[in-house]
């Protein structure tokens with residue numbers, strides 16, 4: 001049996017026998033290099049980072065294109081640092097699973113340090129600040145989930161935490177955006193040092209939103225006299241601080257027991273899955289798919305490693321944006337979210353199994369090919385139709401990828417505007433008729449039905465976590481299967497919530513369709529499947 005913390009250089013034969021590729025570099029050296037001259041910080045050391053960014057870093061370290069390991073920062077979940085990084089010397093196993101059932105396993109040792117960066121942890125609070133004061137630091141990447149950027153409530157007003165950050169001393173910032181602005185202030189004070197801040201979270205114009213978040217706090221500080229105009233100018237000068245946009249794609253489910261069992265059988269011993277108190281599901285291994293794309297706007301004011309040598313596509317903002325809109329708003333994530341909603345309602349626990357249901361396949365085909373594709377701009381670097389084909393025919397049905405509708409259904413309220421709203425806005429802007437849209441109103445109605453937390457068979461289920469659940473569920477709490485309800489009145493507070501539906505559903509003539517679909521889906525047990533079949537059925 002091999003363990004993550006075994007000496008992979010001395011015991012390379014044991015790793016080879018377990019079918020595990022090991023790094024070509026000495027982890028101590030890349031740790032020391034990061035301590036002396038850090039280059040890359042990543043916020044949110046969850047599963048995507050471990051399966052994607054960390055492998056890119058490993059390839060660059062292997063090739064001598066990068067000398068320093070990545071410094072991981074967690075603003076939110078101390079359990080990730082304490083339970084998933086520290087006990088394993090910051091190592092983990094990346095497992096790539098193809099459709100034929102092969103497991104491609106690599107010991108990843110590209111993380112130099114993992115820091116709980118929260119003002120509650122003085123040591124980490126000071127340590128990361130020192131990292132940001134180093135001239136060598138070239139860039140930051142982030143995968144902290146959509147909600148990690150939030151500064152506003154559902155009405156668009158600054159939330160209490162953001163207001164407190166703005167009113168207070170930068171040294172005490174508590175929101176992610178405030179805590180990161182504090183680090184940039186330290187970098188500014190260390191000599192106006194340049195840096196690229198790259199969001200790799202799944203939403204359109206992610207760099208813009210990240211920039212706006214940091215600037216909201218910084219401008220608030222300026223108004224209160226806590227920082228200088230010079231600092232705000234520094235943040236707004238892309239030659240100093242850039243916020244490159246990105247598109248990232250790699251289906252990376254939470255670590256699964258089925259994978260743990262196979263790993264154990266093949267001679268790898270660190271397979272206990274960790275569920276942190278703050279609800280991150282993580283393990284000494286990460287499971288992911290073969291297909292992957294990372295497209296980043298090439299704007300790195302302090303230079304960058306040759307990321308392209310590890311497969312990253314570096315290009316213009318416009319092309320990144322087109323690729324991202326293609327993936328996040330049209331050709332992948334909207335399909336995923338629809339499977340998440342209907343999968344949860346129909347009692348599925350596997351995305352691959354959902355692709356065996358002809359009506360669910362009809363739903364994602366209708367959505368992808370007939371409703372999203374007509375308003376998608378071709379990014380040229382990836383063909384949108386071929387991308388959907390690969391997704392529907394190869395990626396989603398891969399039964400070796402242990403993905404679940406429950407994972408994807410988390411935070412759906414945060415995703416609705418991007419995954420459906422952008423497409424609706426395109427219809428509105430182009431004047432294209434929405435009369436033939438069937439899947440989008442069905443999915444929106446399905447999500448309202450999901451909020452009832454009652455499966456199609458009438459059994460209660462626990463909806464995936466979502467920051468707006470407690471606010472939204474009361475609107476549908478009194479609706480019972482078989483009730484005759486006024487869907488217009490019941491759904492109005494949800495459908496007119498601008499933070500969830502920034503595009504007025506009346507303006508695209510969808511409100512009535514959503515209400516009718518909802519009414520049909522509460523007719524009784526089995527009504528969701530029946531409505532799905534009736535509306536888009538194969």
Ligand SMILES: NC(=O)c1ccc[n+]([C@@H]2O[C@H](COP(=O)([O-])OP(=O)(O)OC[C@H]3O[C@@H](n4cnc5c(N)ncnc54)[C@H](O)[C@@H]3O)[C@@H](O)[C@H]2O)c1
Nearest residue numbers: 044045046047048076077143144145148201202250251252
């Ligand atoms: N998993 C995928 O398939 C995938 C693919 C492409 C993009 N993404 C993007 O990456 C994000 C993370 O995915 P993951 O698979 O690593 O998830 P994960 O649950 O494994 O990890 C989430 C990470 O975000 C941190 N986090 C959670 N809430 C936070 C908050 N409020 N503030 C700061 N940090 C917070 C957690 O501590 C953890 O490090 C997704 O939300 C998405 O935007 C994921």
Ligand SMILES: O=P(O)(O)OC[C@@H](O)[C@@H](O)[C@H](O)[C@H](O)CO
Nearest residue numbers: 202248249250251252333336408
């Ligand atoms: O990561 P989220 O929560 O934004 O969305 C859930 C999934 O749709 C997403 O993780 C996909 O797996 C990913 O976007 C594929 O590249």
